Structure formats: structure tokens, C-alpha cells
Amino acid sequence: MPELPEVETIRRGLEKFILNKKIIRTDILCEKSFHGTPLTGKVVALRRFGKALIIDLDNHNSLMIHLRMTGQLIYDSKDSDRFAAGHPSENFLASLPNKQTRVVISLDSGTLYFNDQRKFGFIKSMPTSEVENDTFIKKLAKEPWVMTEDEFYEKLQRHAKSPIKAVILDQSIICGLGNIYADEALFAAQIHPATPAGSLTKGQAKLLLESAREVMDKSIASGGSTMATYVKPDGTRGDYLEKFAQVFRRNGELCPRCQKAKIEKTRIAGRGTHFCPTCQKLGRTAK
DNA sequence: CTAGGATCCTGTCAGC
DNA sequence: TGCTGACAGGATCCTA
Numbered sequence: 302m303p304e305l306p307e308v309e310t311i312r313r314g315l316e317k318f319i320l321n322k323k324i325i326r327t328d329i330l331c332e333k334s335f336h337g338t339p340l341t342g343k344v345v346a347l348r349r350f351g352k353a354l355i356i357d358l359d360n361h362n363s364l365m366i367h368l369r370m371t372g373q374l375i376y377d378s379k380d381s382d383r384f385a386a387g388h389p390s391e392n393f394l395a396s397l398p399n400k401q402t403r404v405v406i407s408l409d410s411g412t413l414y415f416n417d418q419r420k421f422g423f424i425k426s427m428p429t430s431e432v433e434n435d436t437f438i439k440k441l442a443k444e445p446w447v448m449t450e451d452e453f454y455e456k457l458q459r460h461a462k463s464p465i466k467a468v469i470l471d472q473s474i475i476c477g478l479g480n481i482y483a484d485e486a487l488f489a490a491q492i493h494p495a496t497p498a499g500s501l502t503k504g505q506a507k508l509l510l511e512s513a514r515e516v517m518d519k520s521i522a523s524g525g526s527t528m529a530t531y532v533k534p535d536g537t538r539g540d541y542l543e544k545f546a547q548v549f550r551r552n553g554e555l556c557p558r559c560q561k562a563k564i565e566k567t568r569i570a571g572r573g574t575h576f577c578p579t580c581q582k583l584g585r586t587a588k
Numbered sequence: 589c590t591a592g593g594a595t596c597c598t599g600t601c602a603g604c
Numbered sequence: 605t606g607c608t609g610a611c612a613g614g615a616t617c618c619t620a
Contacts, residue, residue, distance in 0.1 A: 462591075
């Protein structure tokens with residue numbers, strides 16, 4: 302899915318459109334995509350926990366939305382603004398609902414479409430008081446901005462043999478990174494993604510934590526990462542990948558740092574992984 | 589307890 | 605053109 306910066310972009314954008322608006326009805330086009338009872342009521346807050354979006358209503362109920370790999374949220378307001386964010390595809394611009402639309406939430410101000418090609422994502426309703434007790438939410442670790450270097454380093458020791466990339470993708474260890482930002486943070490910190498987590502020095506751990514903050518800060522500031530079709534809340538396109546991504550999906554291109562090696566793509570922790578073989582050597586010691 | 593792989597599902601793309 | 609396998613911005617479940 303959209304990783305933390307994309308969900309934050311969605312949260313900020315949706316807030317402008319649906320805060321204080323009323324949900325009137327919900328149409329579930331795919332049973333698998335909606336858990337619990339559909340809700341009605343006025344939207345009083347939009348929150349985010351890691352990659353999960355929470356919509357709180359005035360009747361003490363909430364919707365939790367998980368986009369996973371291919372979820373999208375598209376909002377059509379009655380005065381014709383379209384907010385579209387999440388997994389990039391031309392669906393953002395297509396007429397709705399379409400083949401991938403799983404849930405349609407009608408508000409007094411417009412319509413919110415939940416699209417999800419692979420059906421991994423979902424919307425779940427629950428009492429607001431239960432949100433923080435939800436099994437998924439409870440497992441989430443701290444985000445990079447609030448985790449200390451010592452905490453992070455200590456966690457790495459507990460997964461000493463795992464490749465560092467697998468470790469930082471684990472939301473119960475550190476929360477918010479996905480496949481793009483994991484690769485980008487490791488490149489920024491000049492750490493090979495296959496490095497056993499336990500062999501990072503304290504200095505490397507600190508640098509990696511700071512790099513994770515930086516790449517995600519940059520992305521949030523630019524409206525989320527993008528493929529060609531990523532659209533920001535206001536209809537313009539996020540441009541993180543174009544402007545800032547150094548390695549993600551740039552295999553075969555010259556490394557932007559050393560200008561010597563080409564970016565390579567391999568498979569680590571079951572995920573496509575991009576890195577510079579010169580800048581990110583296995584076993585390289587911290588500078 | 590950790591570690592690694594399979595799995596959920598649909599669509600697209602490269603290579604016959 | 606049609607088929608096949610690999611892969612995809614995530615997380616969980618199962619096994620060792």
C-alpha cells in the first residue's frame with residue numbers, strides 16, 4: 302500500500318473535504334472489503350496510526366481503513382473536486398464506481414470510493430474506544446520520529462540475524478516504512494539491505510533511523526510518492542519518486558551518489574530490493 | 589522466542 | 605494471438 306507518508310497525505314487531504322460532513326449510507330460491493338456494521342454519522346476527526354487511517358464519528362463509532370498493497374481512496378465532492386490518493390493507477394481519473402470499487406460511502410457533501418484491486422485492504426467499523434485496542438493497532442511499534450536511537454539499536458539486537466531490510470519493514474519493530482522507504486533509507490544510510498541487523502554499529506543504527514525520518518519527511522512534504530498517476534488530495538500529483546527517490550525502481554540507472562555503479566535489484570525478505578553495490582557494501586563499517 | 593516461506597487476490601508484463 | 609510464470613509501495617499465518 303501506500304506507506305506512512307501516503308496515508309498521512311490522504312489524512313490531511315480528506316480532512317479538508319469530509320471533516321464535519323455526515324455519512325449517510327454505505328454500499329458494500331465486495332463483502333470481503335468491509336468488516337463489521339456500516340456506520341452513519343458526522344465525521345469529527347481523522348487520525349492515523351502507522352499506515353492505518355481512522356475516521357471518527359460523532360456517535361462514538363469509528364472506521365478503520367487499511368489500504369494494504371493496492372487500496373485507493375477517491376472522494377468526489379458535489380462541487381466537482383476530486384481527491385484521489387493511494388495505490389497509483391489510472392482509476393483515479395476513471396468514472397466511478399468501477400470494477401475495482403469495493404465500498405462506496407455516501408456523505409451529505411459527496412461520495413468516498415474505496416477501490417482495491419487485490420482485495421487485501423479493508424474498512425472495519427468499531428466503537429471509537431476500541432480503536433487503540435484493535436489487534437493491528439496494538440502491535441504497531443513507534444514511528445521513527447519518536448523512537449530513540451538506543452531503543453532502535455536495542456531492537457536490532459533482538460533480530461540480529463535477520464537482514465536489516467526485513468527488520469525495518471516489520472511494523473512491530475518500527476512503524477511506517479514500506480518497501481520504497483526501506484530501500485531509500487538504507488541507501489541514504491549506506492547500508493546494504495542484506496546486512497544482519499545485529500552487525501550494524503550504533504552509528505549506523507542512528508544514521509538509519511535519521512534517514513528513515515528524512516525520506517518520509519521529504520515525501521510527506523511533496524505530497525507522497527508517486528508513480529505516473531499518483532494524485533494528491535487537491536488533484537495535483539505527488540512527486541516523491543520523480544524528485545527524491547534515489548534507488549527505488551531505478552535499477553540499471555547510474556547511482557546518483559557515486560556515479561560509478563549501476564543500481565541493482567535483488568530480492569530480500571521476499572520483496573524487490575534496490576541498492577547501489579558500491580555505496581552499500583555488505584559488512585561495510587560505519588564512517 | 590525468532591526466522592522464513594506461503595498465502596490472500598487481481599492485473600500486467602516479459603518471454604516464449 | 606495465447607499461454608505461462610514472475611512480480612507487485614502489505615501483513616498474517618504456519619511451520620521449523
